[in-house]
Amino acid sequence: NAYRGTYEGQTPSVGPIPALKMASAIPGFKPQTPEQAKRVTHFPTYLALASTWDPYLVKDVATAIAEEFKTLGANTMLGPALNVHQATQRDASFDSLSGEDPTLGSVLARHWMLACHEA
Secondary structure (H helix, E strand, O other): OOOOOOOOOOOOOOOOOOOOOEEEOOOOOOOOOHHHHOOOOOOOOHHHHHOOOOHHHHHHHHHHHHHHHHHOOOOEEEOOEOOOOOOOOOOOHHHEOOOOOHHHHHHHHHHHHHHHHHO
């Protein structure tokens, strides 16, 4: 500021920046209201999806979830997790798209991300 003797100049406006509207994606859009609960699709868990070893099925599911997110006003998807699980007793292993195989996880994650960005 001018009082302290430091001046950075004027920062040009970048226009309106949209607010982050995050929603959990485990599995699919997690509704926050009873009205949203009537409008969402219940998808299989990501670990069940990974067990199919089918990247094209993963891409189809990711596209459907991404479109549902946009329809319901969310612009940030929280999930799925990408982690190598070796102990299925862990309570959060269901939200992992990679299962126990890192190679499988990398293939499925690539198809998931591409589908979400294309939707």
